[in-house]
Amino acid sequence: MRKNIFQRTWFKLALIGTVLSALVLWQTAYWSRLITLDQIGERSQHTLSLIVQALQGDLSKYRYLPQMLGENERFKGLLRGTPTETEIENASVELSRLSTISGALDTYLMDSTGKTVAASTRTFIGKNFSYRPYFKAAMDGRLGRYFALGTTSGERGYYFAYPVRDNKKILGVFVVKIQVGRHEKSWQDQDGEVIVVDKAGVIFLSSEPKWQFQTLSPLSKEVKTKFRESKQYQNKPLNPLSISSAEAEFSGGNIITITTEKDRGQRLKEQFLIEEEYMADAELRILLLASTKDVGARVRASVATAAIFLISLIFAATAMNERRKRLADRIALQEESNTQLERRVLERTNDLTNVNIELKNEVSERKRAEEEVRRTQVTLVQTAKLAALGQMSAGLSHELNQPLAAIRSYADNAREFLDRKRHDTAKQNLKGISELTERMARIIRNLRTYAREEVIEIRSTSLKSAMDESLLLMDQRIRGEGIAIINTISVDDIAVMGGDVRLQQVFVNLISNALDALEDAPVKEIHISAGFEDEDVIIKIRDTGAGIAEDQIINVFDPFYSSKEVGQGMGLGLSITHALIDQFGGSIAVHNDPRGGANFTLRLKQANFAKKALG
CATH class of the missing domain: 1.20.5 (Single alpha-helices involved in coiled-coils or other helix-helix interfaces)
Structure with a gap:
């Protein structure tokens, strides 16, 4: 009877455990997928913002060029009367030169009927483009904007058109056509696909070439008729992409499924998380389609982890139950023994x-x-607390504020210099913008590398590369606090056993600690050097601060130990550094240098590289 009661109780508990386990696994899969999609959405929003800024910046460079050309009396003279062939040729040569300098695809002048009078591309001369909407807008006295395929060149371009006025009379229109397709190559390096569509939903810029001149949805007959009349997309079929909506259950955006035709009639379905921004002036929509193919792997990994935990918990519960049963049996045996003991002492x-x-x-x-x-x-x-608190974030805002401010200043100055026809000075400003954007790209690339998750694997790592990228990450603070870095590591092929990201974390922690020590120091220097000793590489990082109190040196690598004031640090940086060096199979020590300041000495295993003398 008692055994049957126990079996029924155990069956109920097993049933409840199974239901709870299934619920836990389902919730783990649900929230893991939701969190992963939110993370993808946040990254996509930031990337899309940078893409929109780059495209807006490219368009804004040419916005005022047709207006500036229209103020030139030499070109106005071509529209006041009947120009000679020599005047037309000279004007076309000048427009060709201006197109080369500005980077415009084509520059041409039309009279009030839409006939091209002079052009940087000679084949345009004599042709009539009055059917183009940008011509009509300019003749109405407004700035004309338009995207289309060239009827003569067949090239995609964005058009700016502005009226040429003689007092209040509009004599004609100046048009500048720019090549915007060059952005597509840079978009192919993004984590996803980038498309630009007009207000009708036609894709005219795309990082996926097969999607160009397709539509997000079927076009109406009225829209197709309008395109034929304006010859905006020539004879392109403008077929719709096969798009279906999957879900919209998270903060980032919507998930769509796109079906494409592959070789031999095969159909491939891909899911994308879509983020969108609207450029009101250009009437363009920029969409970033981030692939969700990695979401499933992350969900499976989370579910597997939860399943392992639940299985371990079940095994532990089973073991405890068996132990309880054995203990109960022993107690029963003891009671029986005590009863028999009264009779058989x-x-x-x-x-x-x-x-x-x-x-x-x-x-x-x-x-x-x-x-x-x-x-x-x-x-x-x-251990869990240290791991959670030890993760580093890859913030970009502070590192990018200064270059962005400088880029704005350069752009404003360049516009002024162009208005004043100081083209060489304007080119120098544009060169400065290019250099600053390269610097921003390098910072973002290093931050992404530093912030990514790294597998726990000890491998050959370049010492100089890890140190250089760590110094670049800390560059803003180093320059802001006026710190001098004396780095004598100049040999590229010093390789140690470690990991790229974790070795960077070690150096960032030690350099950050040195920067803190130099806050009130009269001489602010950090000395970095490396050398060989037996089979090891010795790295030394020394600051010129006040050093460490002798009675505190023994505690500097303890978790949560800090000499800073409350709120200025958790005391985990050096503890994490010590743990990482242990993982590498190395060691770290600290002492006060006789010249002043603290001197941290790292000993790491040398990889299979030939020893070379340090420069």
């Missing part, structure tokens, strides 16, 4: 003594096991 004295000894040993073993479990739990909690 003399005969069973030895047996009772042995049983008592076994029980004492069992109790002692249980106490030791419970104490070991307690210590293990404390250690696990501490």
